[in-house]
Amino acid sequence: MGEDHMERLIEGHKRFLAEVFPGRKSQFHLLAETQAPEWLFITCSDSRVLPDLILGTGPGDLFITRNAGNVVPLTSQDVDGCTATIEYAVEVLRVKHAILCGHSDCGAMKAALDRAGLDALPKARRWLQHVEAAFAHRQPVNSAEGESAELASLIRGNVVAQLWNLKAQPSVVRAVDEGRLTVHGWYYDILSGRIEEYDEELRKFVVLGE
Ligand SMILES: [Zn+2]
Structure with missing residues (x-):
């Protein structure tokens, strides 16, 4: 039953080996034994968020950790994959920037609004x-947006909430103090392709690069 769907991946991989890999062989050889990514990218598992595609990056560029709702757990009893990844990226890889990126139409945030679906x-x-704090950080939004203002506001609030959690990680506190790490909160809109950045001084989201 699943064979048809697997076939698409296998064909895709064959095309990669035949058409893509040969042209980038030297790049992959350079990267085969070491990496030095400059950016840690924390985002949602959502299939519509494609970091390398929307940022023009490629192999060796982004060190990525993803989970439902782009959460940085602050108070988990046990270690979790996200905070362990952050620690490694900051302490060992010494990334220069850590970017926390939420996105429009986020299923995790919809579930946070309508908890009945989580039974x-x-x-x-x-x-x-871990996203409860998003409710306290809800952001004003442009009413022209396609999705409900309530959801859009909560998703941006979650970016702010998780940004604080990221900045509270001991490795991040140290690196920011030493002036070797900058932390960013982003919102990616699937419909327009645009990214907004949270401006901590203005305390609002502004279009990235403006
Ligand atoms: Zn999501």
């Missing part, structure tokens, strides 16, 4: 306790 998802329900 059969015990792990997701516990995970999404």
Whole structure:
């Protein structure tokens, strides 16, 4: 049953080996034994968020950790994949920038708004306790947006909330103090392709690069 769908991936991989890899062989050889990414990128697992595509980056550029809702757990009892990845990126790889990126139409944030859908998802329900702080950080939004203002406002609020959690990680506190790391909060809009950055001084989201 799943064979048709796997076929697409296998064909894609064959095309990669035949058409893409040969032209980039030297780049992959340089990267085969070492990496020195400058950016840590923390985003949602959503299939519509394609970091390398929207940023023009490629192999060796972005060190990425993803999870439902682009969460940086602040108070988990046990270690989790996201904060362990942040620690490694900051302490060992010495990335120069850490970017926390949320996105429009986020299913995790929809679930946080309508918790009834989480009844059969015990792990997701516990995970999404980490986004509760988003409600306290809700942001004003442009009413012309396609999605509900309530959701758009909460998604941006979650970027702000997770940004604070990121900045509270001990490795991040140290690196920012030493002046070797800058932290950013982004919102990616799937419909327009545009990115907004949270401006901490203005306390609002502004179009990236303007
Ligand atoms: Zn999402």
